[in-house]
Amino acid sequence: MSEIYKNDFIKIEIEESEIPWLKIFTNKSIKEFSQCDNDTKLEIFRCLDIIEKEMLSYYKPEKINIASFGNYVPHVHFHIMSRFKEDSYFPEPMWGTKQRDAKLDLPSFEDFINNLKSKL
Numbered sequence: 001m002s003e004i005y006k007n008d009f010i011k012i013e014i015e016e017s018e019i020p021w022l023k024i025f026t027n028k029s030i031k032e033f034s035q036c037d038n039d040t041k042l043e044i045f046r047c048l049d050i051i052e053k054e055m056l057s058y059y060k061p062e063k064i065n066i067a068s069f070g071n072y073v074p075h076v077h078f079h080i081m082s083r084f085k086e087d088s089y090f091p092e093p094m095w096g097t098k099q100r101d102a103k104l105d106l107p108s109f110e111d112f113i114n115n116l117k118s119k120l
Helices: 040-058 111-120
Strands: 002-006 010-013 020-028 065-067 077-083
Touching: 002 111, 010 040, 020 040, 040 065, 040 077, 040 111
Parallel strands: none
Antiparallel strands: 002 010, 010 020, 020 077, 065 077
């Protein structure tokens, strides 16, 4: 996984996928969001807000999905995904049953990441 941003509280990584998909992790090994200090919570929300707005503006997806499971990785993290009617799983979650073979023609992910880095 490729890390695109890190500060004292969090890091942001790319999830390799057919859709634009980022993950925010706490730097400290924290199991539950409620166990995060307020500064860490605020930083997570600040970055979630920026990422969602940038995905909406740049990709114009059908929906943004934000998820926090952590059953396999018991470490606070959030998934932020741009979803499209034509993606392989829509309207199912990306962990659900594949609905079709996607033929997405999306703007450059590299350009999106470079722009996002300047906003974070």
